[in-house]
Amino acid sequence: MQQQVTVQCPATVANLVxxxxxxxxxxxxxxxxxxxxxxxxxxxxxxxxxxFPLPADPAQNTAGAPLLxxxxxxxxxxxxxxxxxxxxxxxxxxxxxxxxxxxxxxxANHLLGNKFxxxxxxxxxxxxxxxxxxVKHADNVAPCIYGxxxxxxxxxxxxxxxxxxxxxxxxxxxxxxxxxxxxxRQILRKQVLLKDAIRQWGNIAGxxxxxxxxxxxxxxxxxxxxxxxxxxxxxxxxxxxVKSKCKEAGALGGGISGSGPSIFMLSKDTGTARQxxxxxxxxxxxxxxxxHTYVTTINQQGVKVLA
Amino acid sequence: MQQQVTVQCPATVANLVxxxxxxxxxxxxxxxxxxxxxxxxxxxxxxxxxxFPLPADPAQNTAGAPLLxxxxxxxxxxxxxxxxxxxxxxxxxxxxxxxxxxxxxxxANHLLGNKFxxxxxxxxxxxxxxxxxxVKHADNVAPCIYGxxxxxxxxxxxxxxxxxxxxxxxxxxxxxxxxxxxxxRQILRKQVLLKDAIRQWGNIAGxxxxxxxxxxxxxxxxxxxxxxxxxxxxxxxxxxxVKSKCKEAGALGGGISGSGPSIFMLSKDTGTARQxxxxxxxxxxxxxxxxHTYVTTINQQGVKVLA
Numbered sequence: 001m002q003q004q005v006t007v008q009c010p011a012t013v014a015n016l017v018x019x020x021x022x023x024x025x026x027x028x029x030x031x032x033x034x035x036x037x038x039x040x041x042x043x044x045x046x047x048x049x050x051x052f053p054l055p056a057d058p059a060q061n062t063a064g065a066p067l068l069x070x071x072x073x074x075x076x077x078x079x080x081x082x083x084x085x086x087x088x089x090x091x092x093x094x095x096x097x098x099x100x101x102x103x104x105x106x107x108a109n110h111l112l113g114n115k116f117x118x119x120x121x122x123x124x125x126x127x128x129x130x131x132x133x134x135v136k137h138a139d140n141v142a143p144c145i146y147g148x149x150x151x152x153x154x155x156x157x158x159x160x161x162x163x164x165x166x167x168x169x170x171x172x173x174x175x176x177x178x179x180x181x182x183x184x185r186q187i188l189r190k191q192v193l194l195k196d197a198i199r200q201w202g203n204i205a206g207x208x209x210x211x212x213x214x215x216x217x218x219x220x221x222x223x224x225x226x227x228x229x230x231x232x233x234x235x236x237x238x239x240x241x242v243k244s245k246c247k248e249a250g251a252l253g254g255g256i257s258g259s260g261p262s263i264f265m266l267s268k269d270t271g272t273a274r275q276x277x278x279x280x281x282x283x284x285x286x287x288x289x290x291x292h293t294y295v296t297t298i299n300q301q302g303v304k305v306l307a
Numbered sequence: 308m309q310q311q312v313t314v315q316c317p318a319t320v321a322n323l324v325x326x327x328x329x330x331x332x333x334x335x336x337x338x339x340x341x342x343x344x345x346x347x348x349x350x351x352x353x354x355x356x357x358x359f360p361l362p363a364d365p366a367q368n369t370a371g372a373p374l375l376x377x378x379x380x381x382x383x384x385x386x387x388x389x390x391x392x393x394x395x396x397x398x399x400x401x402x403x404x405x406x407x408x409x410x411x412x413x414x415a416n417h418l419l420g421n422k423f424x425x426x427x428x429x430x431x432x433x434x435x436x437x438x439x440x441x442v443k444h445a446d447n448v449a450p451c452i453y454g455x456x457x458x459x460x461x462x463x464x465x466x467x468x469x470x471x472x473x474x475x476x477x478x479x480x481x482x483x484x485x486x487x488x489x490x491x492r493q494i495l496r497k498q499v500l501l502k503d504a505i506r507q508w509g510n511i512a513g514x515x516x517x518x519x520x521x522x523x524x525x526x527x528x529x530x531x532x533x534x535x536x537x538x539x540x541x542x543x544x545x546x547x548x549v550k551s552k553c554k555e556a557g558a559l560g561g562g563i564s565g566s567g568p569s570i571f572m573l574s575k576d577t578g579t580a581r582q583x584x585x586x587x588x589x590x591x592x593x594x595x596x597x598x599h600t601y602v603t604t605i606n607q608q609g610v611k612v613l614a
Contacts, residue, residue, distance in 0.1 A: 021509075151512045154528075188501060190501055191500055192500075192504055195497075199461070204508045205330070206468060208512045221460065221461075
């Protein structure tokens, strides 16, 4: 029986503009590396190699809580040591907590001979999201585990569907401000206008249809959010300018990645994606805000077990 | 130049349960027949051959208003005579007004040498829906003109997308009670809970994905409406019983057709669709309510110009 494994855990973009809490996409870049070792006695040990000040108590750790849930279901006298080398900055809005949660359960499942289904693994990983944001949302952990673009049709009961999509180039900018997922949830209104909800579901259906028909123009037209973005974008300096200038430069569209502060843009080709990156850098340089950018593509595989 | 034409105008099911105002589907049965003649002088003449007491004033008639809109854009000194032989009972909830609106503009466009695009025709036909219900909704006229299942991503600006779907058998029951579209709209709340809206958009994305992946089980799971149906179904006696018994009998799912009172159910095969019809008849016979049923399939062509 294999005793240890290293996994590569992709960043993810949740919501995809109009699909709040139901759509997510895995990215080729950035990603975390995690090493998971089987222990002969019960317990979870979390070790961090990256210097981020995350809780070492497994019940409070986004990689630990999912493993505790898994162990409870297993009813075997074993444990895991997890060594995290995080490259996805916590709080950046591209699924840092999800990468830890998804990576730990995929790695553990590999060591257990793939006892559990992908859907089981999402179910366990949700405990990590609960620790991170107070809410079990699957729009990062599902694409992180499945790869590609995933729909979470329902959380209770869990219903995850992969959505085929054409090649897309993704540009991400992370302005170095803090937006806590819990805060970003709290500012949302509990009620929405029916007419806005209708506009939103038109866009969601349009986006899904655009992906599956490989209709880039339809994807672009459907990347519109009349409910969440108008509220959350206020927390992100430069948002409107980045969005409008990137679209002028040929991006299909984009918006807030998850609860922010990262902003992502989709483009049809890598040249446009690079141009979009240049614009993002210009905007945040002129505002005087530190930032990181990535130009990447959709990750199709999800968490990858390294040889 | 051809002087007259007869068209066959399909019934349509709007909303498709979770897609309020954005999804619709054309049916093979029932359909209206309409004859349209070119007149050398301005004006619209509406003649009814079916005995339904619909307004003869073109501005108040669902077939007339769209033609007036078309003539205004044409700026030619011509007119149309429309002879309507309606088989789709007005107020039944399967797009009777839409069939008139769509049929008249498709027929007129044929006589004009197809000057206008399908999208233009939907734009004109919306004037008929405005006359009928006070609201320009395209979820009947779009599928009536395009055929198949259509998404109306947006009304302003108009954005219509055809959604491929697998073969489906449709059973419709029309309990003979009156539900006015305008009333059925009025009882809806203007605001909805964000958590319900999220559940709804998960179902919409699931339904569209199910159609395009030809995944019948996903279609079935996604035919859930947590916003409109709980309110509107109160206007339809026997609704809950019909729905639960039809699903027990193997229907994938279904719900209110448009604003009701008709109820539709989707099935994978014709045997199930016939069994569903039997159940519908039993329920309404036991309630003592007159009713009509149809067992049909999706119409792929939309309004058909007859030879």
